[in-house]
Amino acid sequence: MVGITSYGAYIPLYRLPRSEIAKTWGVAAQGAGERAVANFDEDSLTMAVAASMDCLKGRDRGKVDGLFLATTTAPYVEKQVSTIGATALDLGRSIRTADFTNSLRAATASLLSAIDAVKAGSLKNVLVAAADSRQAQTQGGMEQTFGDGAAALLIGDSDVAATIEASYSLSDEFTDVWRAYGDNFVRAWEERFTIDEGYNRVLPEAVSGLLKKCGLSPQEINKAVFYGSNERRHKGMGKLLGFKPEQIQDGLFAGVGDTGAALPLMMLVGALETSKAGDKILVASYGNGCDVLLLSVTDRINQLRNRQGIKGHLASKKPLASYQKYLTWRGLVPVAPASRPDRDATSITAVWRERAQNIALYSSKCKSCGAQQYPIQRVCVKCHVKDNYELVRLVDQKVKIFTFTQDNLAASVDPPAVVAVVEFEGGGRGYFDMTDRDPQEVKVGMPVEFTFRKLYFDRGVHNYYWKVMPPR
Amino acid sequence: MAGSIKDRVAIIGMGCTKFGERWDASCNDMIIEAAYEAYEDAGIDPKDIEAGWVGTLGGTTGMTISKPLKLQYIPITRCENGCATGSDAFRNAAYAVAAGIYDIVLVVGYEKLKDSGFSGLAIPTSGSGGGLNDFAGGVQATTTAPGMFATMATKYFERYGLSPEEGKRMIGMVSVKSHANGALNPKCHFQNEVTIEQVMKAPIISWPLGLFDCCGVSDGAAAAILVRADRAKEFRKDPIYVKALQISTGGENRFRDDYDYTHVEEIYRSGIAAYKEAGVTNPREEIGMAEVHDCFSITEAIFMEDLQFSPRGRVREDIENGFFTLEGGLPVQPDGGLKCFGHPIGASGVRMLYEMYKQLQGKAGQRQIKNPKLGLTSNLGGEPPGCCVSTIIVGH
Known part of the structure; x- marks a missing residue:
C-alpha cells in the first residue's frame, strides 16, 4: 500500500x-x-x-x-x-x-x-x-x-x-x-x-x-x-x-x-x-x-x-x-542602510562551483590522517597530503561554539550580527552566522545546530547558506 | 638560511604626512608630501632615485607614485600584503639594495580610506575568493575586521578566566596608553588622552571590542630612502640600519581544531626569525621600543605575548603595571600606534619605521625614549587565524 x-x-x-x-x-x-x-x-x-x-x-x-x-x-x-x-x-x-x-x-x-x-x-x-x-x-x-x-x-x-x-x-x-x-x-x-x-x-x-x-x-x-x-x-x-x-x-x-x-x-x-x-x-x-x-x-x-x-x-x-x-x-519599511560598502554582485558561477561546500555543506576529511576541514581543502591542513580526501556532510554532526562575537558594525537586518567560530564533532572548525538567538544567551561551549537560511537577496539572486542556531 | 639583511642596508631619509581625515588631500598630495620630506631629510635629489616600491591596497601599479612624483623610466613595483603592505614594500626595496642592484631606492606606502563615505574600514572584496576569502560567490558568514578580532578577545577572556569587566579593563588599558602617547604627537589622527572609564563605557562595536578598542581609519602616506649600508655615512651622520626583515605567512590555523584563538602563530614565528637575524636573545630586555599592529586593543595584547615581551597568558600584569608606557620598561606605540596615529593600510608599516627612525635619532620631541638601542615594528595582514605578519628590527 x-x-x-x-x-x-x-x-x-x-x-x-x-x-x-x-x-x-x-x-x-x-x-x-x-x-x-x-x-x-x-x-x-x-x-x-x-x-x-x-x-x-x-x-x-x-x-x-x-x-x-x-x-x-x-x-x-x-x-x-x-x-x-x-x-x-x-x-x-x-x-x-x-x-x-x-x-x-x-x-x-x-x-x-x-x-x-x-x-x-x-x-x-x-x-x-x-x-x-x-x-x-x-x-x-x-x-x-x-x-x-x-x-x-x-x-x-x-x-x-x-x-x-x-x-x-x-x-x-x-x-x-x-x-x-x-x-x-x-x-x-x-x-x-x-x-x-x-x-x-x-x-x-x-x-x-x-x-x-x-x-x-x-x-x-x-x-x-x-x-x-x-x-x-x-x-x-x-x-x-x-x-x-x-x-x-x-x-x-x-x-x-x-x-x-x-x-x-x-x-x-x-x-x-x-x-x-x-x-x-x-x-x-x-x-x-x-x-x-x-x-x-x-x-x-x-x-x-x-x-x-x-x-x-x-x-x-x-x-x-x-x-x-x-x-x-518582511522588508515592509525602508530601513537606513548600514554604513558599510555595497556588497559585490553574487557570482552565480562561483556559487555553482562551490555548491557541495556551500549548499550541501560538505567538508573534506583527509584519508591519510583523518583531519576534517571546512571549507574543503585540497591540501590537508595537518599532514599536507594533496587531493586525498572524502567529502563529509557537516549538517549531520554535533556542533558547539568555540568563540563568538556580537557585531554591531556589520550590516544586519537584526543587529547585532552574532557570528561564531564553531567546532564540529568530526573535527575542524567553521565560521558561521548565528540565527534565532538571544544575543545575551550565547556562550562559549554552547551546543548549536545547522539551519539552512538565506544570507541575502541582491540584484535578483537569493543567496542561501547555512547558519547555526540554538537547538529547538 | 643563506643570508641575513643585518647591517647591509641603511635608512637615510624618511617622511610621513599627518594622518587623519585628510578631506582636502588626494593620494597624490599625500605621496608628494611624504616623499619630499624624505628627499629633504636624506639630502638627495629625486633624480638620484634608482628604483621604487609602493605599498597600497587601493592603488594599482607603480604608476601610483611615478606619475605624481615624476619618477621617469625607472623600475617601480607595487606591493600588496594586506596590513603588512608597507612593511613588505620596505622589505623588497631593502633586498634589492642588499643584492647590490641599486644604491638608492624609494619606498612609499599610502592609503586613501576616507573617500569611502564610511566610518569603518571599507576594503573591496573579491567575489571569487582565493587567499583571504575562503568562500566564493559571496557565500560566507558575516565578516568585519572588528568581528574577526573580537572572537580572539572572547576566547582570551574565557581561557584565562577573566570576567568581561576584567577583560575589557585589560584591553582598555592598551588604548589608554596609546592615547597618552598620541596626545604628544602632532602628526597623529587622534591627539587626545582618554580615561579607562571612557574606554570601558564606549559604545560596543563588536563585543567585547568597544569604540576605543578599534584603531583609526585614516588617510596618510609615509616614505623611506634606503641605501647600501657602506654608503650611508655619505648622506648623513646618523643613518639607521636594518637588523632584521621577516615575514611569516600562515596557511593552516583557520582550519585546525587545535588552534587556541589566543595567540597568532605567525607573529610568534616572524618574531623568532627576526630575533635570530638580528642576534637578539632576550627580546624583553634587548628590544628598546616597538610599534606593533594594534588594529584592535586585543591584537596588541596578543602581540606582546607572541613577540615574547610578556609571558604567555600574563600580558595583563605588564599592561596594568605600565610596562609598555613611554616611561615603562619597553615602550610600545610611542607615536600613538594604529589606535591614534591611524591606519591607512599601505602606509602603516612605513609609518611605524618613521617613529623608530626618529626615536633612534633622538628627534621624537616630547615622546623621546631615553637612549633606545633597537626598535621593532610588526604588522599583521589579513585576519587570524592564517595571516601574514612582518617583523622588522632597526637600530644604530
Whole structure:
C-alpha cells in the first residue's frame, strides 16, 4: 500500500500576538492568539528544508528519489527551487524534482502526484514539502490571520504509517484570493461572496464526494483535517460538514495562523502526531477547487514519535520583540542602510562551483590522517597530503561554539550580527552566522545546530547558506 | 638560511604626512608630501632615485607614485600584503639594495580610506575568493575586521578566566596608553588622552571590542630612502640600519581544531626569525621600543605575548603595571600606534619605521625614549587565524 512513511514540520521560532498588530494600527483584533513570523533569513524554501530535515530524521536520504516542493511564495518565479532544496538536503542528483505552485491546493496537488508516482512504480520514495510565507498589506485583516510554516511528508510503499485509501478532487473556477504577476501582497474579493459561493459550497461538495465514494459517514472519520483561512470560517465549516468538535483537527489559528498551501499538510502532521492505529483521517485542501484524501493509520505510526513536528515547534517559541521587527524582517519599511560598502554582485558561477561546500555543506576529511576541514581543502591542513580526501556532510554532526562575537558594525537586518567560530564533532572548525538567538544567551561551549537560511537577496539572486542556531 | 639583511642596508631619509581625515588631500598630495620630506631629510635629489616600491591596497601599479612624483623610466613595483603592505614594500626595496642592484631606492606606502563615505574600514572584496576569502560567490558568514578580532578577545577572556569587566579593563588599558602617547604627537589622527572609564563605557562595536578598542581609519602616506649600508655615512651622520626583515605567512590555523584563538602563530614565528637575524636573545630586555599592529586593543595584547615581551597568558600584569608606557620598561606605540596615529593600510608599516627612525635619532620631541638601542615594528595582514605578519628590527 502506498502512503505516508514519515512526517515532519516546521514553525518559525518567533510569534507575534494578533493583539499587538491590532494595537499598533488601532484596528480590531482578528481573534486571539499569535501568528508565527519567519525570521528575516527565512523563506518558503528554507522552511521547506527545515520541515524536510525533521521528516528525514533517522531515514536514509539516499533512498529518496523525488522532491516535490509546494508553495505559493517560491523565491523565484522562473527557476526551480526544489533543486536548491534537494541540494541542501543532500538528496543526490538522480531524483525527480518539481515545484508545485500558484494555488492554495499546491500541497495536496503535489501529494497526490507523489502518491500516483509511487503507485505507478516510477518513484519509490517521494519527499513532499509544503511551505508558505504569504505577505499581506499592513493594517488589513490578513496581516493578522496569516502565519508562516511548513510540513513535509515522505511517500512510499513500504513501512507505511498512514495508507492513502482514496482521494477525490474538484476543480472550481473561482477567484477569491490571488496575486497577479508582480503583486507582493495577497488580494481578496468580498468575503460574503467568496465564502458563500466558494468555500462553503465547494469544500462540502468535495468532502461529500469522497465520503460517498468510500461509503462512509462523517461520524466514521476520527480526525477531520480541512483548510480554513481563519478560526471563524474553520469552525463554521466543521458544522457544515457535520463533524463534532472532537473530530476536528486543530487549525493552528491560536499559535501559527493561515499558512496557505502548507496549512492542510501542517494540520495533517498535527493529526498524525496524536493518531493511533486504525484511525481514519480525512484531509481537505481548498483553493480554486478542492482535493480530499482519506488516510488510514497503521501501527507504524508509533515509530515516528521522535519528530519535532507541529507539537514540538509550537512549544519552542520566542515572542517577537515588537511589531516593528516584523515590518523590517518582511522588508515592509525602508530601513537606513548600514554604513558599510555595497556588497559585490553574487557570482552565480562561483556559487555553482562551490555548491557541495556551500549548499550541501560538505567538508573534506583527509584519508591519510583523518583531519576534517571546512571549507574543503585540497591540501590537508595537518599532514599536507594533496587531493586525498572524502567529502563529509557537516549538517549531520554535533556542533558547539568555540568563540563568538556580537557585531554591531556589520550590516544586519537584526543587529547585532552574532557570528561564531564553531567546532564540529568530526573535527575542524567553521565560521558561521548565528540565527534565532538571544544575543545575551550565547556562550562559549554552547551546543548549536545547522539551519539552512538565506544570507541575502541582491540584484535578483537569493543567496542561501547555512547558519547555526540554538537547538529547538 | 643563506643570508641575513643585518647591517647591509641603511635608512637615510624618511617622511610621513599627518594622518587623519585628510578631506582636502588626494593620494597624490599625500605621496608628494611624504616623499619630499624624505628627499629633504636624506639630502638627495629625486633624480638620484634608482628604483621604487609602493605599498597600497587601493592603488594599482607603480604608476601610483611615478606619475605624481615624476619618477621617469625607472623600475617601480607595487606591493600588496594586506596590513603588512608597507612593511613588505620596505622589505623588497631593502633586498634589492642588499643584492647590490641599486644604491638608492624609494619606498612609499599610502592609503586613501576616507573617500569611502564610511566610518569603518571599507576594503573591496573579491567575489571569487582565493587567499583571504575562503568562500566564493559571496557565500560566507558575516565578516568585519572588528568581528574577526573580537572572537580572539572572547576566547582570551574565557581561557584565562577573566570576567568581561576584567577583560575589557585589560584591553582598555592598551588604548589608554596609546592615547597618552598620541596626545604628544602632532602628526597623529587622534591627539587626545582618554580615561579607562571612557574606554570601558564606549559604545560596543563588536563585543567585547568597544569604540576605543578599534584603531583609526585614516588617510596618510609615509616614505623611506634606503641605501647600501657602506654608503650611508655619505648622506648623513646618523643613518639607521636594518637588523632584521621577516615575514611569516600562515596557511593552516583557520582550519585546525587545535588552534587556541589566543595567540597568532605567525607573529610568534616572524618574531623568532627576526630575533635570530638580528642576534637578539632576550627580546624583553634587548628590544628598546616597538610599534606593533594594534588594529584592535586585543591584537596588541596578543602581540606582546607572541613577540615574547610578556609571558604567555600574563600580558595583563605588564599592561596594568605600565610596562609598555613611554616611561615603562619597553615602550610600545610611542607615536600613538594604529589606535591614534591611524591606519591607512599601505602606509602603516612605513609609518611605524618613521617613529623608530626618529626615536633612534633622538628627534621624537616630547615622546623621546631615553637612549633606545633597537626598535621593532610588526604588522599583521589579513585576519587570524592564517595571516601574514612582518617583523622588522632597526637600530644604530
